[in-house]
Amino acid sequence: MRIAIVGYGKMGKLIRTEALSCGHEVVAVIDPWSPAPEITALNLDAATLGGCDVAIDFTHPATIVDDIVLYARLGIPAVIGTTGWYDRLDEVKDTVEGLDCSIIYSGNYSMGVAVFLQIVKKAALLFDRVGGYDSFIQEIHHAQKADSPSGTASMLAQILLDNSSSKQSIVAETLHRKREDDEIQVGSIRSGYYPGTHTVCFDSPDDTIELTHRARSREGFAVGAVKAAQWIADGRKGFFTLSDMLDDVFKNMEDE
Incomplete structure (x- = not known):
């Protein structure tokens, strides 16, 4: 080729x-x-x-x-x-x-991320059916990364949105107000030399489930x-x- x-x-x-x-x-x-x-x-x-x-x-x-x-x-x-x-x-x-x-x-x-996206989609469907869980995304990248949120974080947020009956929108900026119940927030950190870490959280009053993908290199x-x-x-x-x-x-x- x-x-x-x-x-x-x-x-x-x-x-x-x-x-x-x-x-x-x-x-x-x-x-x-x-x-x-x-x-x-x-x-x-x-x-x-x-x-x-x-x-x-x-x-x-x-x-x-x-x-x-x-x-x-x-x-x-x-x-x-x-x-x-x-x-x-x-x-x-x-x-x-x-x-x-x-x-x-x-x-x-990353092929690992491709599989991770499928896992998050299945998890989102399951937690939506169970009910009572709120979801959000946090991602960390190296200080030189030019954009935020990352493309991967945006894809993850869209997966959560598409597979939730209670979420209506995604917010990626810093909030200076109460986050609305129907919003999915994406938090971005730029520091150090991280190739990329993405964590999807499903949180309830009783427990928290975190799904994380960490890239070791590019x-x-x-x-x-x-x-x-x-x-x-x-x-x-x-x-x-x-x-x-x-x-x-x-x-x-x-x-x-």
């Missing part, structure tokens, strides 16, 4: 190493700011993406929507790891409607991003999430 890496920060470098170790070819590394010798182009366009089977994009929320539209117009499958743009998801889907697009997006490409994210590239480039068309990919993997396991 011939891969274009768009964005050559810490994640881009790890993705390149993982892709090469899996026997793939990295045909382009695109970044306007990096001085690394691996850079093949400064700007993203049809010419710089020529010859690639799939693009893996970990760039910036300010540019990612334009990137996605370009991939869709060129018919290049793309793995989107950039977060902070999900409020424009419907807009992007409308823009690329009718185009031959193959996009998978996620706030976290390597797991790179492994998942390359797996996602293989999956999306295998003839799939449309917009997908990592949960879609995991559902497909589970289905194939059941069929076997």
